Amino acid sequence: MTPSDPNAVLQLGGAFTIERAAELKGLLLQQIMENRPERLDLRGITELDTAGLQLLLSVKRCWPRLSLVEPSPAVSQVVDLLRLADFID
Amino acid sequence: MSKTILVVDDSASMRQMIGLTLKGAGYSVIEATDGKDALGKLDGRKINLIVSDVNMPNMDGIAFVQAAKQVAGYRFTPVIMLTTEGSEDKKQQGKAAGVRAWMVKPFQPAMLLDAVSKLVI
Amino acid sequence: MDIQAVRNVLLEEARELLATYEHTLLDIEAQGLDGERINAIFRAAHTLKGSSGMFNLQRVVSFTHLLESLLVRVRSGEQPMGGALISLLLRCGDYLSRLFDKVAEGLDDEDPDPAQRAELIAALEDYLGSVQALKPLAGVPAGSEAQDWLIGIHCHPELFHHGLDPLPFIQYLVGMGELLELALDRELIPSLEDIDPETCYFKVDLLLRTTASREALTQALEFIQEDCDISLEPLEAIVAEAPEAPEASEPAPVESAAPASAPAAPAASGERAARRDEQSMIKVDARKLDQLIDAVGELVTRSARCRTLSLTSARETVETFVEEVDGFIEQLRDRALKLRMAPINEVFQRFPRVVRDVARDLGKDVELQIRGAETELDKTLIDKLADPLMHIVRNALDHGIEPVEARQAAGKPARGRLLLNAYHESGSVVIEVSDDGRGLNAAKIRARAIERGLIGAETLLDEQGVFAMIFEAGFSTAEQVTDLSGRGVGMDVVRRSIEAMRGTLEIQSTLGQGTCFRIRLPLTLSIIDGFQVVVGEAHFVIPLEQVVECLELPANASARQVMSLRGTPLSYVRLAELFELPRDPAARECLVVVQHGQQRTGIVVDRFAGELQAVIKPLNPMLRNVPGLGGSTILGDGRVALILDINSLLATPRRVEHA
Incomplete structure (x- = not known):
């Protein structure tokens, strides 16, 4: 394991949807455990549904200090609808 | 990004009517004439919603939905099933296959758009 | 105060009543008119009118008023019942259903079908000879708010x-x-x-x-x-949040206001938050709750069976395990039952308005006090309690509390006092309705009961027994018939409703000083802690909370059914005799002392089988009319035991009659 880099950012992209949810879970777990990022950058997310949102929330649940930044329009739409403004840093 | 809807119906006029309605509302539409044809269209392209008739030659709507649920990338695609009054047994089969959105033909185009808006944002 | 909760009760009630109304009419059509049936439809109309009045549902009230007036004539025989009238009454029911549908949507002031209403009213008035012409309705139909x-x-x-x-x-x-x-x-x-x-x-x-x-x-x-x-x-409704309008001569609508008189003001967000808090009581679908309780019931039964098995195989580990499971199940049961509990305020809160309006109608001055509104009991019981309580309160206002002049003449304060009180007492909930009115006149009641043929002239009755007469069907001492309780929707209905809830009703009254109606209800209807007893081959369960003590029956006590328990006489009954059960006459006998109301009585059985939790199941239809049985339960070994309803078992001295 590499020591955590204070500036490490994990870029997320593509469709965060139910069809890919299982795959995304594995990827997220692996990336976060290996790289210990400080922030998740959401600007590359093109689609977000409930399954995708659940994954992001479950990341926050595990690592409350990990900040989610730069929401894409697809993310903002869901965040606004569900009044989750505090969830994005 | 416009959402893509797969319309499956053996009646050309029905496909046309549905297609026009959906395109008019800004959706992209792919048409298929029966279940078998529709299954062939599940080739990796993004499909946000399927609108399918029940009674069709070759492969009916129920069999198509059951098959689609086995195809990677389409296992969770929402489906609106079109029925006619009095096809209660088909509806039961469809429900067992996991179909939750039903519309009884004939319907107003506005009703279809209303139903679509409940399944895709 | 959650008006919506009460409103939902009203709507549910209305649907039930209309269903009864309809199927009873159909029964009359198919099987003919009898007293019970005409009473049932009359009661439905009467209750609808009464409870709708509380919510200022004027359209329902004015309509049911006509309906009720016509039904009074049918009941008295003045108006014969025929096919045409039945059809009219059925259509009236349909119209009322639609009216309540509107109410359910929150559109209290909207008439679903003004033309039909006019037509039905005209038809009703034809029967009534137009004597009870209806005042035109004030108010404009509301748009949707x-x-x-x-x-x-x-x-x-x-x-x-x-x-x-x-x-x-x-x-x-x-x-x-x-x-x-x-x-x-x-x-x-x-x-x-x-x-x-x-x-x-x-x-x-x-x-x-x-x-x-x-x-x-x-x-x-x-x-x-x-x-x-x-x-x-x-x-x-948002309009209900607008500051209360100064009281005008017309009573201000509480639940719905015409849009013209109260524009919908957007609520401040603070208020909204407050309302949200009030909603922190989660409404649970009663059916889901019942399913949960059913599941718990199954568990309880299994666990009992498990216990039996563990005892026969005598493995200590199994036993420890079972004990743990038992503890867990008990916890689960308590929690599940608590879900059913709701504060009695849900029904109490109807009354300030009722008392105010009724007192005003009667020209009396009455102050209502409410105590113990937070007392909890089973939600089903709360719903069922509303009607009987309403009858008792109306009765107290009508017949209990005197008019102002009479009070002053008697040296009492001009303002009468009515108290609604609720509290828990040894596994029961007690609800009291007391007034400081004229009290019950035992001599008069007795005379009336004899006159009505309810008792013989020589029947011996103690004061409780005399008072209990007012709950008999066909008893009414009202000298002045008012339109509230005087129409004969009687106290007999009250008694039947309370008994149907496994409750008891008692009256305390002092002539000239007041009356107290005391309803005692079980906390819940689903599971009881019981004490299992055996007579011959038959197993019975006595509700544990009523068991005072258990002892062996002294051998010398067998002839007279009274023994001395530490110097106090104790009457007792033999279950074997009450239910005509075969038993070995040589077997020794045991005695369970039970408490019912203020009294203690002994019940003689063959032996005790210990405490258990009994999941109450309905009785086999053949046994349903046997007094003294409250239900059945499945024992750990799969056998069925009958649950004794001590109050009804000991209510009347019984004679064994052979069929």
């Missing part, structure tokens, strides 16, 4: 597999009105390691202000309703 809805959506885990996602539905709802608040329950979402990515953990509560009807909202969620638990609760 915005209302706040609390919508809860709790998705089932497999929702995604049906091609569904809750987000578009929420978006759709938002499009129907103004989203005031939304709260997503993030606690339900597991950590990344534990999450099943294809399982839906979504649970959200939203507060939506919309003019859409309940039907429209339900329709919006139609596709996901099978894959979610959805709750849809209208909060109080």
